[in-house]
Amino acid sequence: MEFLTLDLKRCTLVRLGGRIDGSVAPELGSNLRNLTDSDHHKLVLNMKEVNYTSSAALRELINTWKTCRRWNRGDMRLAEVNPNIRKVLDLTGLSGQFIIFDTEAEAVGSF
Amino acid sequence: MPSFCRELAISGRVAELPVILDFVETACAAAGVRAELWFDLQLAVEEACANVIEHAYGGKGGDLVITFTARGPDVVLTVLDHGRPFAPEQVVAPDMSLPLTQRRIGGLGLHLMYQLMDEVHFDFGEGSNTLVMVKRNALADLPPGAAI
Numbered sequence: 725m726e727f728l729t730l731d732l733k734r735c736t737l738v739r740l741g742g743r744i745d746g747s748v749a750p751e752l753g754s755n756l757r758n759l760t761d762s763d764h765h766k767l768v769l770n771m772k773e774v775n776y777t778s779s780a781a782l783r784e785l786i787n788t789w790k791t792c793r794r795w796n797r798g799d800m801r802l803a804e805v806n807p808n809i810r811k812v813l814d815l816t817g818l819s820g821q822f823i824i825f826d827t828e829a830e831a832v833g834s835f
Numbered sequence: 836m837p838s839f840c841r842e843l844a845i846s847g848r849v850a851e852l853p854v855i856l857d858f859v860e861t862a863c864a865a866a867g868v869r870a871e872l873w874f875d876l877q878l879a880v881e882e883a884c885a886n887v888i889e890h891a892y893g894g895k896g897g898d899l900v901i902t903f904t905a906r907g908p909d910v911v912l913t914v915l916d917h918g919r920p921f922a923p924e925q926v927v928a929p930d931m932s933l934p935l936t937q938r939r940i941g942g943l944g945l946h947l948m949y950q951l952m953d954e955v956h957f958d959f960g961e962g963s964n965t966l967v968m969v970k971r972n973a974l975a976d977l978p979p980g981a982a983i
Contacts, residue, residue, distance in 0.1 A: 776878070
């Protein structure tokens with residue numbers, strides 16, 4: 725799994741990549757918690773290079789989303805989700821809950 | 836058409852999930868599964884195995900046997916374990932009508948299995964449990980290597 729963080733003016737951009745299965749989901753969660761624990765609550769996750777995700781990873785995303793939105797301090801938004809990942813988000817009802825943008829620029833600019 | 840069957844016997848540990856996913860991907864390629872379905876089959880198998888690892892074996896490990904069979908145009912995936920059985924009908928599916936903040940976190944894996952596969956059957960026997968999942972019409976029209 726690739727996890728690259730960029731601190732931008734409006735938010736923190738995270739570029740994820742690879743196959744995020746149940747064996748790496750804890751690492752994803754830990755990395756995201758490191759961000760929220762250090763007051764990064766406006767997050768954009770660019771999913772362009774993510775070719776696989778399972779429910780273990782989705783649970784980490786849900787937890788991060790909730791943490792970011794607590795007390796209206798921020799949000800976690802997604803960008804450039806490929807069709808397979810989009811399908812998983814649709815099947816689990818998350819595409820109706822997460823804000824998803826077609827481009828990274830739009831997602832960053834939404835904050 | 837000769838039948839196609841591959842089997843993976845593996846230790847039921849989270850660290851082995853990548854091996855399981857690779858097994859399904861390789862079997863898909865060898866059997867001639869339509870490319871757009873590889874993701875569905877991998878995900879369904881991971882969710883099934885993750886449930887066995889966490890719930891049937893309580894995270895303490897145990898044997899898993901995964902089989903991939905081409906049966907006519909269909910793919911049949913089975914997961915065999917020797918852990919604690921459960922009652923799938925008692926697992927509550929996530930309620931999509933609720934806001935995310937009000938939804939229970941659990942049940943996502945089983946829900947995905949039911950959504951991704953055409954048939955999902957559990958058989959709980961004496962000391963062993965077998966999950967059978969079927970994806971219909973999963974094979975491409977031509978077997979791999981066939982002349983056009």
